[in-house]
Amino acid sequence: MYQLLSWVESGDRRIFHLFNHKIRCPILNRWMPMITHFGGLTFSVCLFLVLFLLLRENRVLLVEGPLALITSHVLVQIGKKGCSRRRPYLKETDIYVVDRPLRDFSFPSGHSAAIFAWSTAIALIIPWLAPFFFAIAILVGISRMYLGLHYPLDVVVGALLGILCSILVHYF
Numbered sequence: 001m002y003q004l005l006s007w008v009e010s011g012d013r014r015i016f017h018l019f020n021h022k023i024r025c026p027i028l029n030r031w032m033p034m035i036t037h038f039g040g041l042t043f044s045v046c047l048f049l050v051l052f053l054l055l056r057e058n059r060v061l062l063v064e065g066p067l068a069l070i071t072s073h074v075l076v077q078i079g080k081k082g083c084s085r086r087r088p089y090l091k092e093t094d095i096y097v098v099d100r101p102l103r104d105f106s107f108p109s110g111h112s113a114a115i116f117a118w119s120t121a122i123a124l125i126i127p128w129l130a131p132f133f134f135a136i137a138i139l140v141g142i143s144r145m146y147l148g149l150h151y152p153l154d155v156v157v158g159a160l161l162g163i164l165c166s167i168l169v170h171y172f
Helices: 002-024 026-040 040-053 060-083 110-125 128-144 151-172
Strands: none
Touching: 002 040, 002 128, 026 040, 026 128, 026 151, 040 060, 040 110, 060 110, 060 151, 110 128, 110 151, 128 151
16 A cells, blocks of 8 residues: 555656656746636625626526535535645745745645636536636646646646535436
């Protein structure tokens, strides 16, 4: 079991360094700090308000989206407290990290959970919007690593939590 965990952690660190070091460029340095906010509270509230104004007949999304978001965030907080995984900038040396980084635990990524919860809720109700929202969600996940805030496993598990919560809310 130790070998498996060691292998996963080693791969996690290698992929993290790929996104945090290898693809670094001026364009991404400018855009990633903005893209990452699509997984935050302000974007979620704004998206809800836009959907509220635009969706006249199909208001079920206005219930399912926030419910999936809340459910995923409860699970994210349980995961953060249960795993207590330190953020990459607190463990690694020589990495790029944004100004004023978050201080809570790293696993799982709340930003990834949030944007994937919204993206899945939208995809289940308005399928033609799915490619657009999932593209944004993937960029948010990449931005979390690029900015030194999360390891890939944090992002993947956060995304899976968001997707799973949306599916469960939609079908149950």
